Each structure stands twice: as structure tokens, then as C-alpha cells.
Amino acid sequence: MSDSLLEALFSSAPIGLHLLDTELRVLRLNTAVPPMQDLSADDLVGRPFRDALRIVEDNEVEVLLRDVLESGDALRGRVVRARLEGEPSEERYFEITALRLLSPRGRVLGLAVTAVDVSERERGRARTRVLEAVRRRVGRTLDPSVSGEELVGAVVPEFADVAIVEVVDSVLRGDEPPLAPLPPDTPLMRTAFRSGQDSPRQARPVGDVRRLPAPTPFSQALADLRPRVVPLRPSDPWLPADPARAEAMRASRCHTLLVVPLALRDAALGLVSLYRAGASPPFDADDRQLAVELAAHTALGIDNARRYVREHAVAALVQRRLLPRRPESHTSLQAAFLSVTGADPGAWYDTIALSGARTALVVGKVSGRGLNAAATMGRLRTVVRSLSAFDLAPDELMARLHDTAAELAAERADLPLGDPLRRETLTADCVYAVHDPLVGTCVMAAAGSLAPVLMLPDRTVTVPDCPAGPSLATGEDAPFATVEFGVPEGSVLVFASDPRITAHLARSPGPPRLAPDHGERSLRDLCDDIVYALPDGLDAGDAAVIVARVRPFSPDGFASWRLDADPFSVATARSRVRKQLTAWHVDTETAYKAQLIVSELVTNALRYGAPPIELRLIHDRTLTCEVRDHGPAAPHLRHARVVDEGGRGLFIVSQLAQAWGTRFTASGKTVWTEQSLPGEEG
Numbered sequence: 252m253s254d255s256l257l258e259a260l261f262s263s264a265p266i267g268l269h270l271l272d273t274e275l276r277v278l279r280l281n282t283a284v285p286p287m288q289d290l291s292a293d294d295l296v297g298r299p300f301r302d303a304l305r306i307v308e309d310n311e312v313e314v315l316l317r318d319v320l321e322s323g324d325a326l327r328g329r330v331v332r333a334r335l336e337g338e339p340s341e342e343r344y345f346e347i348t349a350l351r352l353l354s355p356r357g358r359v360l361g362l363a364v365t366a367v368d369v370s371e372r373e374r375g376r377a378r379t380r381v382l383e384a385v386r387r388r389v390g391r392t393l394d395p396s397v398s399g400e401e402l403v404g405a406v407v408p409e410f411a412d413v414a415i416v417e418v419v420d421s422v423l424r425g426d427e428p429p430l431a432p433l434p435p436d437t438p439l440m441r442t443a444f445r446s447g448q449d450s451p452r453q454a455r456p457v458g459d460v461r462r463l464p465a466p467t468p469f470s471q472a473l474a475d476l477r478p479r480v481v482p483l484r485p486s487d488p489w490l491p492a493d494p495a496r497a498e499a500m501r502a503s504r505c506h507t508l509l510v511v512p513l514a515l516r517d518a519a520l521g522l523v524s525l526y527r528a529g530a531s532p533p534f535d536a537d538d539r540q541l542a543v544e545l546a547a548h549t550a551l552g553i554d555n556a557r558r559y560v561r562e563h564a565v566a567a568l569v570q571r572r573l574l575p576r577r578p579e580s581h582t583s584l585q586a587a588f589l590s591v592t593g594a595d596p597g598a599w600y601d602t603i604a605l606s607g608a609r610t611a612l613v614v615g616k617v618s619g620r621g622l623n624a625a626a627t628m629g630r631l632r633t634v635v636r637s638l639s640a641f642d643l644a645p646d647e648l649m650a651r652l653h654d655t656a657a658e659l660a661a662e663r664a665d666l667p668l669g670d671p672l673r674r675e676t677l678t679a680d681c682v683y684a685v686h687d688p689l690v691g692t693c694v695m696a697a698a699g700s701l702a703p704v705l706m707l708p709d710r711t712v713t714v715p716d717c718p719a720g721p722s723l724a725t726g727e728d729a730p731f732a733t734v735e736f737g738v739p740e741g742s743v744l745v746f747a748s749d750p751r752i753t754a755h756l757a758r759s760p761g762p763p764r765l766a767p768d769h770g771e772r773s774l775r776d777l778c779d780d781i782v783y784a785l786p787d788g789l790d791a792g793d794a795a796v797i798v799a800r801v802r803p804f805s806p807d808g809f810a811s812w813r814l815d816a817d818p819f820s821v822a823t824a825r826s827r828v829r830k831q832l833t834a835w836h837v838d839t840e841t842a843y844k845a846q847l848i849v850s851e852l853v854t855n856a857l858r859y860g861a862p863p864i865e866l867r868l869i870h871d872r873t874l875t876c877e878v879r880d881h882g883p884a885a886p887h888l889r890h891a892r893v894v895d896e897g898g899r900g901l902f903i904v905s906q907l908a909q910a911w912g913t914r915f916t917a918s919g920k921t922v923w924t925e926q927s928l929p930g931e932e933g
Contacts (some may be wrong), residue, residue, distance in 0.1 A: 267304070267345070267366030270352075273359060275300045275316055304345060304366055305333045312347075319349045320359060330373060334530065342532050344373040378541045381410045385545050390552030393559040395423050398552040399443030402523065406545065408447030410538075411525035413503060415453075416443040418513070418521035418553060420460050425561030428518035428554070432474035435465050439521060448528070452502040454495035463522075464492040472512045473519050478543055480534045481508040500526065507533040511542045513550040520550050520557075563596070566625045570596040573629035578602040578797070582871050583688030583804040584610045587774035589796035591752070591782065597624030597679075598748040598795035599632050603639045606912060606923045608688055608804065608871045611639050612797055614701060615681035616748035623672055627659060631679060631723075642914030645683045645696035646731040649720060652681065653698060653731070656724035679723040682746060686738065688804040689869070693744070694735045698723045700750045704757050708741035714757045740803045743777065749794035755785065774798050811867040816857060824853045824866050828876075835870050838929055844907045845876055848924050851904050852878040855922070859884050873909065873925040881919035 268281040277295050280303055295303045306312050312331055319326050326349040333343050345366040352360040384405040389398055399416030407414045417439040422428050429437060440460045444453050455461070463470050467489045468481045481487075483506055490497040500508075505526040513521040523546050527533060534542075578586035579602045586602050597617035605611055613635055617628045634655045638648045656679055666673040680699030687694070693715075695703075700719045706712055717734040721727035738744065747753045777798050810831050814820040825846045832842040849866065856864050860880030869875040886901055904911055908924035915921075 266368075267364075269300060269303060269362075269364040269366070271300055271316070271362040271364060273320060273361055275313060275362070277303050278361065300364065304331070304347075306331050316349055316362060316364070319351055319362060323351050325350050330369060342530070343368060343370045345369065374537070377409065378537065381406055382541060382544060384409070385548055389549050390555065393556045395553045395556040395560065396440075396442040398549055398556055399521075401552075402545065402549045403443045403445035406525065407445040410541070411509070412448065412528040412531055413446045413451070413505065413524075413526035414443070415441065415524040416513075416521065416549075417441050417463075417524075419519065422520050422553065422557050423560070425557055425564050428515065428520045428557075430517055431476045431512075431514070431519045433470075433519045435470065436462050438462050442521075446503070448503060452499045454493070454499040467492050468508065468510050469493075469522055469524065472510045473522060476512045476514045476517070476519065478509065478511040478539050478546075480536075480539050481510065482506065482533065483508055504528045506531075509534045509539060509542050511539075511546040513546055513553060515547075515550045515554050520553050523549065562621045566596040566620070566622045569622060569625040570599075570628065573625065573632065574599055574795075575601060579604045579610070581608050581610050581688065582808070583608060583802050584686050584799055585774060585802055586610070586612070586797055586799040587778055589778040589781065589798060591749075591785070591794040591796065596620070596622075597628045599628045600746070600748070600795040600797050601632060601635065602797065602799075603636060604872075605639065605685065606642065606910075606914065606925065607875060607877060607921075608809075608869050610686050610799075612684045612686065612744070612746055612799060613681065614746040614748045614795055614797055615679060616795070618678045619675050623675070627677065627679070630659065631656065631681070635681070635683065640912070642912055644733065644915075645685060645694055646733045648683055649681065649696045649698055649731040652683075653721070653723050657726070660724040677724050680748070681723060682717075684744075684746070686744075686799070686801070688801070689809060691737055691739060691801075692735050693738050694733055696720065696731045696733045698731065701746070701748065702750075702753065703747075704745040704753045705736070705738065706743040706745070708739055712757060714753070738801050740801055742801045744797075744799045744801070745781065746797040746799075747794050748796070752781075752785065752794055752796065756781070774800060808871060809867060809869045811865060814853065814864040814866055816862040816864060818857065820857065820864070821850055821853050824849050827866070828868065831868055832874075837870075837874065841874060841926055841928065845874060845926060848876050848904050848907055848926075849878070851901070852876065852922050852924070855886055855901070856880040856882070859886070861919070872928075874928055875923060875925050876908075877921050877923045879919060879921040883920070885913055885915075885920065886922060 266281070270278040270280070272278055276297055276299060280295060300316070301312065315326055315329065318324070326347070328346055328348065330344055330346050333345055346369045348365045350363045352363055354360055385402060388405050389401040391401065392398070395418060399418060402416055403414040419428060420438040420440045423440060423442070438460050439462065441455050441457050444457050463473070468479050472479055483500055503526065505528040507527045509525040511523045511525070512519060513523060523542070525534070525542060578588055581604060588600050597619060599615050601613040603611040603613065615628070615631060617624050617631065619627070631652065634652055635648070638651055643651070656677070660677040663672060663675070663677050680701050682695065682697040682701040682703070684693050684695035684703070695715065695717055697717050698720045699722045702714050702717050704712060704714055715734055715736045718732040720731040721729050745753060745756060778796070781796070781798070812824070812827055814824060828846055828849050829842065832845060853864070853866065856878050860882035863881065865879040867877040867879070869877070904924055909927045911922070911924040913920055913922050
């Protein structure tokens with residue numbers, strides 16, 4: 252019975268049986284296993300075990316088998332690769348188990364080795380690993396070209412020897428993918444290439460854009476959106492249509508092509524071309540099905556990235572339309588805008604010309620991304636511009652902006668439950684600074700940590716100590732504080748919507764070396780130097796930056812007088828204004844209107860204000876008249892009735908001046924007017 256059982260196992264068992272001596276040479280083996288189907292047992296008796304099974308990793312397996320001989324510990328479930336002869340050769344997987352054989356006296360006789368063909372199981376596991384790798388890696392970024400690089404990195408060399416991804420060029424720019432069949436003149440960009448070979452050969456470089464030659468398996472796959480497994484032969488009739496690709500395939504010894512369209516909802520996004528070369532087995536039906544799943548996941552990632560690219564392009568366009576094209580600058584302050592490229596359209600900058608030759612500098616950033624962030628940014632920028640027209644102090648303006656942002660956040664919270672915007676918390680940071688060239692100071696308030704960097708003429712760098720107020724729309728009611736600091740002539744101020752930029756400029760020794768002659772260089776050069784000084788790992792996003800340089804305001808450009816609190820001061824004020832405007836060569840009509848304006852403003856200050864009273868003229872891009880007193884009463888415009896003997900002063904002023912207003916200080920108020928000068932309009 253024992254002899255019969257042994258004979259039956261060696262002649263008919265579906266698993267491989269091998270008897271090996273102590274030198275790992277074959278004494279007897281089962282001829283039913285695939286490596287033995289074209290050989291006889293006599294051909295392999297006496298030869299090494301690796302020849303009987305045609306094992307690829309023969310050195311490692313021999314080490315394990317010799318360890319079994321020495322220790323007696325069985326080797327179980329070891330999977331090895333074997334290569335069968337053929338054109339092309341076939342690769343199989345076997346699970347081997349090795350047991351040491353002993354004589355009745357305990358002498359080592361050799362090994363009994365079984366080999367079970369587990370090729371299908373291992374290939375299934377390999378496909379599963381590739382699919383999991385693609386699902387884990389592909390689609391992590393919102394760049395459609397990077398999705399192709401992630402795919403080829405996941406499939407080479409585990410699934411294919413060469414992988415190529417080509418995407419419709421318009422899809423990379425965010426456009427809708429064309430419906431199949433793809434027009435023959437549609438350009439595709441090669442976005443990714445990966446080869447497991449030592450000296451890879453590709454027909455076209457990554458980044459090349461051109462249409463696919465037709466008819467080829469590639470053009471056909473984009474016509475009917477079906478995958479194809481194509482055995483590659485030199486006589487294939489489609490090879491002359493694409494000679495560069497045919498030469499690359501020949502040089503890489505590719506024998507099988509698996510071409511899969513990147514498709515989504517009957518639209519063609521691109522193409523995945525997978526090759527197997529050399530001793531690798533050809534693609535089969537299971538490989539084709541796996542490639543379809545890989546391409547479907549990649550197409551979804553590319554389409555998501557395409558949608559983001561499109562939304563970002565639209566949001567960036569909206570942002571550019573909402574932001575000023577060029578800064579408003581007075582004679583005493585030269586400003587330039589800088590946008591650090593990124594993906595956040597919620598950042599904004601602004602410069603606002605105020606009365607008294609002052610300039611407001613504004614930088615802010617809204618949370619979120621896309622069109623919603625750009626739209627909210629535009630609303631907040633409009634609110635800041637509207638509030639600045641009232642000459643509010645920076646802390647008061649920031650408090651009112653905080654209330655407006657809270658209302659916008661409440662509107663967002665009331666959106667329907669299904670609206671994804673409702674789940675995005677609205678917050679914003681903003682800094683508002685007012686530069687006054689006549690006193691050489693800057694007054695600032697901030698929501699969030701957006702303090703500027705001040706580069707002084709002596710090349711030292713400081714950061715004004717401004718208490719950071721709560722971010723806008725956070726629900727915190729903490730008051731906003733102001734800080735006033737000096738800005739000497741020749742100083743450079745850098746405001747940024749991302750505090751990492753200003754923090755880097757402040758703590759590094761870069762800014763002094765960044766612009767050792769920053770008082771003489773152009774602001775555009777300074778902006779470039781700031782960009783060059785930012786490290787790659789700073790991750791500042793799309794920061795909005797203002798670079799402003801303080802220039803001297805001519806002492807001859809303004810004049811001020813202290814007036815007595817008596818009616819004769821009106822005539823005195825007119826006389827001094829007339830003489831000063833004559834010295835400035837102001838035209839007669841403008842000078843006459845200015846005298847009337849000053850008469851009315853001084854009269855109002857004498858009647859309703861409190862001494863001391865001060866008159867100031869500023870000759871800048873406009874002619875500014877200011878009357879300052881210490882009274883708390885605010886003037887307001889009204890239309891006098893026919894029988895009224897007074898009440899027409901401010902009405903007259905509003906008709907004569909281009910603009911007028913009132914700004915309050917801790918010690919009183921200032922009523923100002925602006926008149927345009929000939930040649931200064933616009």
C-alpha cells in the first residue's frame with residue numbers, strides 16, 4: 252500500500268513532488284507540473300533543484316533549503332517565481348514546502364519538496380496591491396498633470412514595465428472634456444512617463460503637446476472609449492502612422508500594449524498606455540479589467556483637479572477684477588502692489604487717498620478658497636473703502652468692519668442645510684494703517700496678526716508693536732487698539748496678508764542686505780527682491796503685499812496759522828490764503844473759491860467751535876483747506892429756507908469744493924475741503 256501510494260503521487264498528483272539529495276540534486280520528481288510538461292524525468296534526474304522548477308530567485312531558495320537540511324525545521328508556504336520556456340516566456344508562482352528526510356538511524360538522506368502552482372492567487376494579490384496603491388496615491392493633489400505622475404509611479408514596475416499618460420490639453424486648462432469620438436486634431440499633452448528599464452526610451456518628452464496619429468490603437472481607444480490589448484509585432488499596419496513611438500517600443504523590447512482611455516460620462520479626458528517588455532508576461536483579460544479600474548479612478552482625479560483649476564481660474568479672474576490695477580499714492584508716499592503666486596483668491600490689498608495728504612494702506616485675507624472667498628473679499632474691500640470716506644480712526648473703522656463681517660457670517664449660517672458654503676466658517680484678517688506725511692507718523696489697527704515690517708533709512712528693521720485684535724467675524728467683542736509710530740523720510744513699509752512673510756523678513760538678516768540702497772531703488776525691484784528672499788518651504792500661498800516708500804513732503808507745500816477767536820479773524824484768514832495761493836501760483840478762479848471756502852469754515856468755527864482755531868493749506872495733488880478747532884459739535888449740510896438769514900455756509904462749501912468732510916481727534920475736529928487744480932484732474 253505504501254509503495255502504491257508513493258507511485259500514485261509521483262505519477263498522477265496535481266502538485267509537484269521532488270526528492271532531493273543532500274546536494275539538492277533531483278533524485279525523483281513528479282512530471283505533472285507545468286515546468287515538466289515538455290521534458291522527461293530522465294532529463295532532470297541528477298540536476299539541481301532550481302533547474303527542475305526553473306526558479307528565478309535560485310540563490311535565496313537554495314539557502315533556505317540548506318537551512319532545512321541543517322536544522323530540520325520545515326520550510327512551509329514559501330512562494331517562489333519560476334519562468335517557463337516559450338515565446339514569450341511565461342512566469343509562474345509556486346508555493347513550496349520542504350521537509351528533511353532521515354534514515355531509521357537518524358542519518359540525513361535529503362529533502363522532500365512539494366510545489367503548488369499559486370500563480371492565479373499571486374497575480375490576483377498583485378493586482379489588488381496595484382489597485383490599492385493607485386487609490387491611495389492618485390488624486391491627492393488638485394493638479395491634473397500630477398495625477399498622471401501619481402498613476403505611473405503606482406503601476407511601474409508592479410503592473411507594467413512602461414507607463415505613459417496623455418491628457419487632452421484643454422482639460423489641463425480647466426475646460427470641459429470633449430465627447431467621444433475625440434476629433435482627430437485634438438491636441439494631447441504627455442503629462443507622465445515612467446519606465447522600469449535602466450535606459451528608458453520615449454518617443455516624446457513629458458510636456459510635449461501634439462495630436463495623436465491615426466489610425467492607431469490610441470486614436471481608436473479615444474474614438475470608442477474601449478480598452479485594447481495589442482500584441483506588438485513589427486508587421487503591424489498601424490506602426491508607420493507613428494514611427495517615433497514604434498521606434499521607442501522596439502528599443503524598449505515591448506511585446507504587449509494595453510491602451511485604456513481616461514473617460515468620464517462619455518467624455519474623453521486622455522489616454523493611459525501600458526507596456527510589457529522583455530521577459531514580462533503579456534497582458535491578459537484580468538489585467539485589462541484592472542487597467543480599466545485604474546483609469547476610471549485616475550480620470551475621476553483628473554476631472555476633480557480640472558474642476559478646481561477652472562474654479563481657481565475664474566476666482567483668480569474675479570480677484571483681479573476686484574483688486575485695484577495700480578495703487579493710489581500721494582506725493583509723500585510711493586506704493587507698489589505684489590501678489591505672491593498661490594491658490595487663495597481671498598487676499599486683497601488697497602491704498603486709499605485720504606484728506607490732508609494722508610494715505611490709507613489696507614491688506615487683508617478672507618478664509619476659504621474659490622469664488623466664495625473672492626466674492627467675500629470684494630465685499631469687505633468695498634466696506635473698507637466706504638468707511639474710509641468718513642475719516643474714521645483705524646480702530647473705529649476696524650470695529651465697524653468687524654460688525655459687517657459678523658453679518659456676512661450670519662448670512663452664511665442661514666444658508667440651506669445642503670449648501671456646502673454653510674459648513675465653511677467665515678473669518679478674515681485685516682490691517683488698516685494711515686500715513687500722515689505732515690507729522691511723519693503712521694497710525695494702525697489690525698484684526699489678526701498682520702503687523703508690517705518697517706525698514707528705516709539706516710537699514711535697521713523693526714516691527715511696530717501693534718496689539719493684535721480678534722479676527723473679523725469670530726464672535727469676539729474685544730476692542731481694537733491703535734498704535735502710532737514714526738516713519739522717517741526714506742523708510743520702506745511692507746504689509747502682507749500672510750504673517751509668515753513679514754515674520755520671515757523681520758527675523759532674518761535678509762532685509763538689510765535685501766535692499767541696502769532701498770531708498771534709491773525702484774519699488775518694483777524691491778518687490779522682486781522680497782520674492783527672491785522668501786524660502787521655498789514658507790508656503791505663503793497667494794499673499795497680497797504692499798511695499799510703500801515714504802518720500803519727503805516739501806515744507807513749501809503746506810502752511811498753517813493760528814487764528815484768534817474774534818470776527819476779524821475771517822478777514823485775516825482770507826488775506827493769508829490769498830497771499831499763500833499767489834506764492835504757489837494757483838490760478839485766480841481756484842484761489843477765489845478757496846477764499847470763499849475759508850471764510851465759511853472759519854465763520855463756522857468761530858460760531859460753533861471752541862478755540863484754539865487753526866487754519867492749514869496743503870498744496871498737493873489737490874488744494875486742501877483745513878480748519879481745526881476744539882469743539883465737539885459736528886457740522887452738517889442742510890438747505891436753508893428762503894426766509895432764513897443763515898445756514899447756507901456748508902451748502903456753499905459743498906458747491907465750491909470737489910469734496911469735503913470732517914474728521915475727529917481726541918482734542919477736537921477738523922473740517923476740510925479739497926479743490927482740484929488745473930492739470931491734476933484724474
